[in-house]
Amino acid sequence: MMEQETASTLMRGEPADPDRAGRIAFGLVLSLVFLGAAVMAWQWPGNSGRLPLLCCAVGLICAVAQTVRDAFFAGSRQTEVMDVGFEAGTRPFNAAVQFFGWGLGIVTVTYFVGLPVAIFLFPLLYVFVSRARAGEGKAGIARSIVIAIVVALVCWGFTYAVFDLLLHTPWPESVWGP
Amino acid sequence: MFELLLSSFLQLFTWPTFGYLIFGVLLGMAIGILPGLGGLTGMVILLPIAFTLDPIDAIAMMMGMIAVGQTTDTIPAVLLGVPGTSAAAATVMDGYPLAQQGQAARALGAAYFSSMIGGIIGAAILLASIPVARSVLSVIGVPETFMLAMTGLVFVASLSRGSPLKGIAMAMLGLLLSTVGRESQSGRLRYDFGSFYLWEGLELVPIVLGLFAIPELIALAASRGSIARETPYQSSIRLQLYGMWDAVRHWFLIVRSSLIGVWIGFVPGIGGAVADWAAYAWARQTSRNEYFGKGDIRGVIAPECSNNAVKGGDLIPTVAFGIPGSPAMAVLLAALLNVGVMPGMTMLTDRLDVTLTMVVTLAVANVVATGLCLLFTNQLVKVVHLQHFYIIAFVLPVLIASTLLTNARFFDVYLLLVFGGLGFFMKLYGWPRAPFLIAFVLGPIIERNLIISVSFYGWSWLLRPATIGLGLLALAVLISGMRRHSRPRGLVPAPQEAAK
Numbered sequence: 001m002m003e004q005e006t007a008s009t010l011m012r013g014e015p016a017d018p019d020r021a022g023r024i025a026f027g028l029v030l031s032l033v034f035l036g037a038a039v040m041a042w043q044w045p046g047n048s049g050r051l052p053l054l055c056c057a058v059g060l061i062c063a064v065a066q067t068v069r070d071a072f073f074a075g076s077r078q079t080e081v082m083d084v085g086f087e088a089g090t091r092p093f094n095a096a097v098q099f100f101g102w103g104l105g106i107v108t109v110t111y112f113v114g115l116p117v118a119i120f121l122f123p124l125l126y127v128f129v130s131r132a133r134a135g136e137g138k139a140g141i142a143r144s145i146v147i148a149i150v151v152a153l154v155c156w157g158f159t160y161a162v163f164d165l166l167l168h169t170p171w172p173e174s175v176w177g178p
Numbered sequence: 179m180f181e182l183l184l185s186s187f188l189q190l191f192t193w194p195t196f197g198y199l200i201f202g203v204l205l206g207m208a209i210g211i212l213p214g215l216g217g218l219t220g221m222v223i224l225l226p227i228a229f230t231l232d233p234i235d236a237i238a239m240m241m242g243m244i245a246v247g248q249t250t251d252t253i254p255a256v257l258l259g260v261p262g263t264s265a266a267a268a269t270v271m272d273g274y275p276l277a278q279q280g281q282a283a284r285a286l287g288a289a290y291f292s293s294m295i296g297g298i299i300g301a302a303i304l305l306a307s308i309p310v311a312r313s314v315l316s317v318i319g320v321p322e323t324f325m326l327a328m329t330g331l332v333f334v335a336s337l338s339r340g341s342p343l344k345g346i347a348m349a350m351l352g353l354l355l356s357t358v359g360r361e362s363q364s365g366r367l368r369y370d371f372g373s374f375y376l377w378e379g380l381e382l383v384p385i386v387l388g389l390f391a392i393p394e395l396i397a398l399a400a401s402r403g404s405i406a407r408e409t410p411y412q413s414s415i416r417l418q419l420y421g422m423w424d425a426v427r428h429w430f431l432i433v434r435s436s437l438i439g440v441w442i443g444f445v446p447g448i449g450g451a452v453a454d455w456a457a458y459a460w461a462r463q464t465s466r467n468e469y470f471g472k473g474d475i476r477g478v479i480a481p482e483c484s485n486n487a488v489k490g491g492d493l494i495p496t497v498a499f500g501i502p503g504s505p506a507m508a509v510l511l512a513a514l515l516n517v518g519v520m521p522g523m524t525m526l527t528d529r530l531d532v533t534l535t536m537v538v539t540l541a542v543a544n545v546v547a548t549g550l551c552l553l554f555t556n557q558l559v560k561v562v563h564l565q566h567f568y569i570i571a572f573v574l575p576v577l578i579a580s581t582l583l584t585n586a587r588f589f590d591v592y593l594l595l596v597f598g599g600l601g602f603f604m605k606l607y608g609w610p611r612a613p614f615l616i617a618f619v620l621g622p623i624i625e626r627n628l629i630i631s632v633s634f635y636g637w638s639w640l641l642r643p644a645t646i647g648l649g650l651l652a653l654a655v656l657i658s659g660m661r662r663h664s665r666p667r668g669l670v671p672a673p674q675e676a677a678k
Binding site: 040046052065115158171 | 341357368369392397399400566568576578587588591609621625
């Protein structure tokens with residue numbers, strides 16, 4: 001079955017789809033979201049449930065149809081014209097895990113210590129770690145530290161100037177810090 | 179009237195009026211560049227200052243601010259793939275791929291020039307249409323507004339050529355999420371899951387930034403290079419001029435997209451976030467080129483002139499009838515009332531000078547902003563050659579700060595990350611993000627107008643001539659999208675080949 005499908009996609013000049021399982025899983029999750037939302041909206045009287053039910057019905061049909069298509073018919077994975085896909089040869093999953101790790105880090109620091117600290121600390125650490133990974137040797141450490149501090153200061157200064165000096169936005173309080 | 183127009187033009191260049199105009203333009207440019215901040219923020223900042231000024235000075239300052247935000251929001255959209263405002267999301271689709279090919283300056287040159295022309299066309303139509311606007315607006319009832327919004331949605335959803343099913347499903351998801359929170363008619367809470375934060379619904383800013391900015395940053399991190407990876411730095415002046423020439427070559431596209439922008443701005447409640455997608459969708463639909471979405475300059479020109487032309491259309495109901503077409507216009511209206519200018523028929527008679535000042539300011543502000551942008555582009559485009567970690571180190575904290583400080587709600591930061599994750603999977607598996615966003619923006623308009631239509635007219639509103647016309651148009655677009663999809667695909671040219 002798999003070989004047949006691979007052969008059919010290759011005959012059409014399309015490479016085999018390595019993300020097929022993920023694609024099907026995404027379609028299934030989307031279908032379940034529509035189904036769950038429909039069950040909730042079913043209990044609402046009158047106008048409240050009208051639009052949600054309509055969205056759920058149409059969305060569920062489309063999501064299920066697309067999932068079936070992804071599961072049993074190859075060739076529906078063309079890059080969207082209204083969207084730009086990831087570059088071939090890159091590892092977006094690994095990058096996403098690291099990115100969200102950093103993201104959760106900055107959010108945690110913001111929550112406990114405060115935004116002013118977080119927006120200085122994140123660029124400092126991120127630039128330093130990234131430069132170290134990029135192959136900066138021991139000799140480059142001092143240079144990396146200086147560059148990381150400069151980037152952190154620019155980021156902090158920019159945010160402070162715009163939101164505090166110009167817009168006078170109240171900064172939310174943190175658990176421990178400012 | 180011509181003499182009055184000339185005197186308004188000359189008065190704009192007197193001191194201190196011109197100074198206030200420049201101040202407004204600079205603030206608008208700064209706010210446009212910052213992701214998450216829109217024209218409303220700028221208007222709120224200027225409101226207390228406007229109250230202390232002469233009406234003409236106040237209008238010059240506020241109009242200068244509001245006219246140019248959509249010019250500079252292109253800069254992060256093209257250079258970083260991060261839309262400065264929701265009205266620049268469509269520009270990312272082709273602007274960012276152009277930057278990746280080392281043609282950021284070309285994209286920016288085309289964007290500035292088409293923004294300027296779009297703004298001027300918007301101002302010209304504002305000038306021409308005020309006397310006849312009242313009769314046109316009276317034709318657009320509640321059912322027509324509903325159908326107009328649905329047609330816009332179908333336009334965008336049908337363009338998902340990988341599969342229109344995905345486009346429609348994403349539009350439905352966006353529409354569904356727009357219903358989260360308190361329902362406007364009955365006050366019933368929907369999908370709030372017992373959370374107080376969800377009572378007022380989901381915020382637009384974290385959704386836009388999450389869906390569009392975070393996946394681009396992840397893509398940049400995954401590439402482990404700079405935005406313009408393999409392309410050596412080229413002098414931006416020549417590319418900018420080339421971009422401007424691109425805009426001139428596609429003059430008909432500019433006119434067409436500007437008219438779409440003015441028309442969408444004219445209908446209260448539908449704004450720049452819709453206009454740019456509608457113009458992009460139209461440009462895409464009428465093109466036989468497979469290169470859209472991979473760095474076609476027309477994909478930059480169409481949304482850019484459209485979202486600047488919106489302002490002219492937006493001002494028509496605000497000035498002529500006192501019906502603000504957007505929250506920013508509501509603030510402008512408040513400022514006008516406070517400085518003693520009453521919108522309505524008096525704007526065409528006793529205070530025609532004020533109306534003409536608005537028209538002239540709209541046009542002049544666009545020209546000034548374009549000049550300033552061109553001046554700095556040479557330096558700005560160097561950003562695309564920086565290593566990825568410098569960009570992420572700067573942009574991610576700014577995104578989080580913008581999201582957190584817009585409403586001072588920590589919950590919005592979680593939303594940013596959640597929608598960032600959703601945007602990542604959508605990008606990875608080829609589910610289009612545009613229909614989702616556009617449906618989310620249009621959701622409240624669609625629901626309100628649907629409920630009112632059904633309450634007032636039963637289902638007979640479906641038989642109104644304008645409703646039928648718009649419905650047929652939507653159907654034609656949908657069928658056309660399906661037919662395009664079912665047609666066998668030819669070879670897509672490589673970016674460099676197509677650029678040649």
